[in-house]
Amino acid sequence: MTSTAPDPSQTAFVSSGLAALARPSRLVFPIDSPVLLAKLIAASARTTPSARPPLRLTDLARFDSILSAFSRTWEHGTVVVHRDDTGNRTLVVLDVQLGPSALPRPAKKRKRPVRDEDADSATGDPEDEHVDADAAPGEDEHADPPTSPSRHLSRELREVYAILQRGTAKGRLLAERFRSTNAFEPVCPRITKDDCAKFRAQAQGADSGSSICPRVHFRPIIRAHTDPSLGHCSYLNTCYSEPTYALSPSIPPLPSAPRPPGTMSTPVSLPSGLGAGGRGKEKAPCRYLHYEVDWDEGDGSAFVANSNTSQGGVTFSQRDSSKEVAKAQEFKLPIGLGPTSEDKPLLPPQWINCDLRRFDYSVLGKFHVIMADPPWDIHMSLPYGTMTDDEMRAMPIPALQDEGLLFLWVTGRAMEVGRECLRVWGYTRVDEVVWIKTNQLQRVIRTGRTGHWLNHTKEHMLVAVKTRTDSAGNIVYPSWCNRGLDTDVIVSEVRETSRKPDEVYGLIERMCPGGRKIEIFGRKHNTRPGWLTLGNQLGADQLYEEDLKSRIQARYPERISISNPSAGSQSIAR
Ligand code: SAH
Numbered sequence: 001m002t003s004t005a006p007d008p009s010q011t012a013f014v015s016s017g018l019a020a021l022a023r024p025s026r027l028v029f030p031i032d033s034p035v036l037l038a039k040l041i042a043a044s045a046r047t048t049p050s051a052r053p054p055l056r057l058t059d060l061a062r063f064d065s066i067l068s069a070f071s072r073t074w075e076h077g078t079v080v081v082h083r084d085d086t087g088n089r090t091l092v093v094l095d096v097q098l099g100p101s102a103l104p105r106p107a108k109k110r111k112r113p114v115r116d117e118d119a120d121s122a123t124g125d126p127e128d129e130h131v132d133a134d135a136a137p138g139e140d141e142h143a144d145p146p147t148s149p150s151r152h153l154s155r156e157l158r159e160v161y162a163i164l165q166r167g168t169a170k171g172r173l174l175a176e177r178f179r180s181t182n183a184f185e186p187v188c189p190r191i192t193k194d195d196c197a198k199f200r201a202q203a204q205g206a207d208s209g210s211s212i213c214p215r216v217h218f219r220p221i222i223r224a225h226t227d228p229s230l231g232h233c234s235y236l237n238t239c240y241s242e243p244t245y246a247l248s249p250s251i252p253p254l255p256s257a258p259r260p261p262g263t264m265s266t267p268v269s270l271p272s273g274l275g276a277g278g279r280g281k282e283k284a285p286c287r288y289l290h291y292e293v294d295w296d297e298g299d300g301s302a303f304v305a306n307s308n309t310s311q312g313g314v315t316f317s318q319r320d321s322s323k324e325v326a327k328a329q330e331f332k333l334p335i336g337l338g339p340t341s342e343d344k345p346l347l348p349p350q351w352i353n354c355d356l357r358r359f360d361y362s363v364l365g366k367f368h369v370i371m372a373d374p375p376w377d378i379h380m381s382l383p384y385g386t387m388t389d390d391e392m393r394a395m396p397i398p399a400l401q402d403e404g405l406l407f408l409w410v411t412g413r414a415m416e417v418g419r420e421c422l423r424v425w426g427y428t429r430v431d432e433v434v435w436i437k438t439n440q441l442q443r444v445i446r447t448g449r450t451g452h453w454l455n456h457t458k459e460h461m462l463v464a465v466k467t468r469t470d471s472a473g474n475i476v477y478p479s480w481c482n483r484g485l486d487t488d489v490i491v492s493e494v495r496e497t498s499r500k501p502d503e504v505y506g507l508i509e510r511m512c513p514g515g516r517k518i519e520i521f522g523r524k525h526n527t528r529p530g531w532l533t534l535g536n537q538l539g540a541d542q543l544y545e546e547d548l549k550s551r552i553q554a555r556y557p558e559r560i561s562i563s564n565p566s567a568g569s570q571s572i573a574r
Contacts (some may be wrong), residue, residue, distance in 0.1 A: 006062045009054045014066045017044060019076040024095040033091040037063045045441060057440065058495065064091045078155055090297035108172035159567035170511065188215040193294055212299075219294035225285045233288030338513035339368045339404075339480040346514075346530035348546065352552070353538040356520055357391055361399045363551040364532070367509055368404040368480070373500055375521060380450070383497055384537070389417050397425040402517065403478050406464040407433075407508060409500060411450070419464055427464035435459045435501055436491045445494060461504065465479075485510050499525065 006014075017040040021027055027036070037057060044053045055063055070079040070092070077099035082092045190196040196212040222228065233239045337343055352359075375386040397406070406427055412417035422429055436458050437445045450456040467475045492501035505528055508517070519526055522533035532548075543549045555560060 006066050007054070009064060010059070011066050011069070013044070013054050014040065014063065015070070018070070018074075018079070018096060018236050019098060020173075022077070022098055027093075027096060028407040030092045030094050032066050033067060033081075033093060035058055036067075036093055040481075042441065046296065057493070058438070067091060067093060088363065102329070151222070154543065185217045186216050187289065188213050190218070191218050191291075193217045214299070217294045217299075218291040221290045221292055223285070225287050227287045227290060228289055230288045233286050233290055235286075235292055235478070236530065237292075239286050239288075244291055263547065335482050335485065335510070336480055336513070338482075339478070339515040341480075342514060344514060348529055349527035349531060349533065349541050351522070351524075351533040351535075351538045352541050353536060354534060355536055356395070356534060359386065359534070360555055361396045363514065363555045364400060364518065364553070365548060365550070366402055367532075368478075368517045369401050369407070369512050369517040369524075370400055370404070371407040371504070371508065371517070371519045372397075373409040373519075373521050374414075376411065378412040378414055380412070392417065392421050393424050395421075395425070397421075402468050403468050403476075404466055404515075405481065405508070405512060406462075406466065408462045408464065408506070410462055411456075411461050415460060422462065422464045427466050429462050429464045431463035431488055433463060433488045433490060433504070435504075436489060437494045438491060439494065442493070457501070461500075480512065480515070482513070483510050500524075505531075 012122055018036075021039060021043060027039075034057070037055065037060060041053050041055065041057065043050070067079060067081050071081040078095070078097045080094040080096075082094050083089060106345060188196050190199050193212045196217060200213065220226075221229065233241075236242075374382055374392060375382065376392070377386040377388055406422070406425075408418050408422065421427060424496075437456075439445050445455075445457050447455055465477060465481075470476050486507045490501055490503045492503050492506070509530070514530070517531045519528075519531055519533045520535070522535045523537050526535075526537065526543075527533045527538075532545075543552070
């Protein structure tokens with residue numbers, strides 16, 4: 001049996017779950033198999049909460065093979081699938097039709113919205129919008145039978161019908177037209193145009209003109225009662241005193257409040273009980289600073305240093321009046337190509353099976369990124385051997401890097417020991433990522449298996465940097481590192497004991513595209529293109545970097561045939 005071969009309980013689970021979901025037409029086609037699997041699992045959790053479903057979200061390959069088998073023969077009807085071989089090879093379910101044996105009892109009529117026969121399938125079926133696609137099978141036993149016109153067709157014709165039901169180019173274009181565009185409007189870290197212009201003038205030198213950046217700026221609202229020396233109100237535009245707050249569409253109008261003559265707005269029931277201008281219980285206007293967006297024609301387009309005009313103390317560049325003023329330019333975060341400044345294809349995953357306490361790190365060369373999830377001695381029973389604090393401190397991490405980033409997972413008492421190790425190894429901690437653990441239903445885990453005082457819902461990964469110094473002794477941070485792209489929170493599902501979320505690789509690879517990356521204390525599932533993984537549960541080594549292979553062969557001559565990953569499963573430096 002291969003690793004993706006399903007067992008009978010899994011096949012039965014998919015078969016009955018699919019029939020239950022298809023019976024009340026709760027599926028909208030085409031549907032990607034990962035989404036369908038999530039729906040089946042969610043539906044079974046609702047109907048039989050105590051039973052563990054025999055398939056998990058990670059069993060996608062098995063699920064796909066079950067669906068493929070059903071597309072040939074399925075006891076309840078017909079399943080039409082299609083595999084997209086061009087892109088990510090996702091299995092797409094084009095249609096599921098129940099056969100006569102699976103059709104439900106006649107049922108009471110349900111009101112249906114009028115259907116526009118001209119509506120294009122790709123823009124969405126109006127009926128489907130009224131259906132809770134996630135509702136549990138069985139909850140709607142008396143729903144109408146499927147009314148698909150394809151029900152009485154032969155299998156072949158049903159396949160043709162299902163293909164015809166797929167989105168057309170016209171539909172996709174229409175859907176694209178109405179898709180909300182990226183609403184990300186980056187805010188200038190200097191906040192006001194004045195400060196932005198001053199900052200840029202300082203940074204770029206006096207002759208650069210005082211242009212401002214194309215991001216969004218704010219200007220302070222100075223009212224009679226404002227005292228700028230107090231600084232900004234922490235509620236800002238959500239302060240009850242702010243007139244703009246009263247315009248929020250989520251605040252209900254005061255019961256039967258008449259609209260004051262000459263105004264467009266109706267008095268609203270602010271939480272303070274006052275109209276805007278009152279401040280909570282104090283019934284006084286807020287004296288702190290508030291802000292409004294400072295947007296002038298031409299803002300957001302590229303400003304040129306020359307031919308400037310002055311407005312309100314800030315100098316703006318003149319734009320070509322014959323051209324239409326761009327409202328805002330698409331903002332792209334500057335993303336560098338990483339340490340090598342090249343966009344090269346990554347090497348396939350490489351790994352070395354070894355005992356990291358004894359392995360000679362000098363053969364590995366230098367890395368731009370290190371990630372480590374050590375077997376800290378956290379006084380807990382773990383399915384692998386742990387390392388003492390002294391062994392951890394003594395690890396030759398400094399040999400692996402001259403300049404670069406180190407990502408170190410820490411938990412429990414290792415939150416302190418880990419920080420100490422960073423200092424011993426010569427690193428500066430600059431950040432910390434938390435991983436919020438979710439369960440299969442994508443809810444936050446609240447009854448953790450770890451934690452003596454509180455249940456642990458999160459894990460921590462320290463972000464540290466090893467820097468060079470310039471001739472004057474100043475610290476020089478790695479210039480190739482893309483900063484400010486990701487946030488420091490990952491929300492992701494828990495998997496096997498100690499297994500960390502895959503999202504972390506995306507975060508690291510965005511900070512450091514390309515370059516050499518090593519993961520120590522990794523397992524087989526951690527191996528990735530562009531990374532070298534070291535650990536003692538990896539099996540036969542796999543190496544592609546020629547110089548690395550020859551250094552290892554020279555240092556460990558007893559090692560046979562590491563150049564051919566399939567030739568042996570011997571590990572090095574035992
Ligand atoms: N980050 C991993 C989990 C790491 S658990 C994941 O996402 O799955 C720690 C790993 O370190 C285990 O595989 C353990 O077997 C390995 N390990 C423990 N002691 C080791 C040693 N001395 N040398 C190499 N690997 C070791």
